[in-house]
Amino acid sequence: MDVLVLGGTVFLGRAVVSEAQALGADVTIFNRGKSGPPPEGATQVTGDRTVAADLDQLTGRNFDVVVDTSGYVAADVARGAALLAPTCGHYAFVSSINVFPGWPEADDYRDGGVHQGDPDAARSDVPTELSDSEAYGWLKAGCELAVVQAFGADRTSLLRGGCIVGPHDGAVGRLPWWIARVARGGEVLVPGSPEDPMSLIDSRDLARFALLARAGTFEATGPPARHTREDLMQTARSVTGSDAEFTYVGDDWLGAQQVEAWTEVPLWVPGAPSMFKHDTAGAEAAGLTWRPLRDTVADTWAWQQGVPGRWQPAERTPGLAPEREAELLAGWHAR
Structure with a gap:
């Protein structure tokens, strides 16, 4: 299996590289090279997804799975996904539970649906009335649309992560x-x-789930009502x-x-009330598991x-x- 990780050196991306290598995959990472050296055994392609010439380095490359751990501006994600779609099998996009505008204040944040994101939106297009958290969710919702637009729903995993924890969480901590x-x-x-209640997902469990390349939209959070x-x-x-x-x-x-x-x-x-009140039934059915x-x-x-x-x-x-x-x-x- 050939895996491309967009990100790959800090926290979740590093976990994806490690889990992919444990499965015997050949791993390539694409990032700006500013967060340290690539993990041992991974091939580094240095570039910025906002720069067309940098993205062109990936043109024609064949990967079974693309795992995007770092995308959050729809226009940038759309550009990369469109370039990769002709030669790559599956795109797993790590989104966020923030795509639901009702989370976490509503009793059931799903009732109000997701943000009406724009698959072509730049960061400057975020509606000014949105808070920082809402703007992040709005941008992630646009990214989801952009990936599906490029790869199709049958070749896309949308993984709506929650509170991600685990080793190498040095950026936030x-x-x-x-x-x-x-x-x-x-x-x-x-x-x-x-x-x-607490609902935390280990970065390595989320990484392993992403690599399963299950088509669909999932709440890929920690287990509800367990801790x-x-x-x-x-x-x-x-x-x-x-x-x-x-x-x-x-x-x-x-x-x-x-x-x-x-x-x-x-x-x-x-x-x-819904801070850690997630619905992970679909993700569990698709193969998500949690370590103790x-x-x-x-x-x-x-x-x-x-x-x-x-x-x-x-x-x-x-x-x-x-x-x-x-x-x-x-x-x-x-x-």
Whole structure:
């Protein structure tokens, strides 16, 4: 099997390369070459999908499966998909659950359908009234249309991902932040309730599903109703050997302290009933499987420890500063 990965050196793309190689595939990656060297054994084609001359390097190349982990501007995705369609078998596009404008605030975000994206849209075409999250979903919806337009529905996988976690998540690092915080020990502020549902998908499980090349549109998220916030905290404590003690702090109280959901406290969005309420039945029927949560946490922790100087939060990584956490805990206990 010959596989082309659009992306391939950072997080999800790296997982696709690794899973494809484990299947015995020959892997080529196409990216700008700015995020580090290609994974061992992969062939690098350096280029920018927004530059026609760069894309032309792929003209006439034959690949059984194309996995696009990085596309989010429809016009750029459309250009590449049209070039690849004549000689490539299948296109797996990693989209997002954000294509549903009702997610995560609606009880059932599917009721309102998906954004009416434009398959030819440039970034400048995003409707000005949309928030950043909505704009991302609108662009991804346009990308979906662009891929189907080029490859046809019978040669396309649209994988609407949710919260993707796992080793090499260095760009954002929501799960690594929680693991590192629990590993530090002591009293840990945990938002919400121990019973709050969590639905996380390991990048390697999503990668493996993409490589199955199943035609269709899928909610390729973590398993619904399988894990809770307490499961995640206890797993992190067990894996890291920490003495952490967890103090659950109410959503409303945190909101009153102007704590920012998701960006200041990772994996927490209050007042979002469908945040982790996904319908994965179609994906499961098509072959999506999930490894145990402990395996994901343990492998992520091992990767964090193996990073030179140990993993440190990036500029984009959400998470409470120690001083802010201590202040909030003192206020919670004194209320």
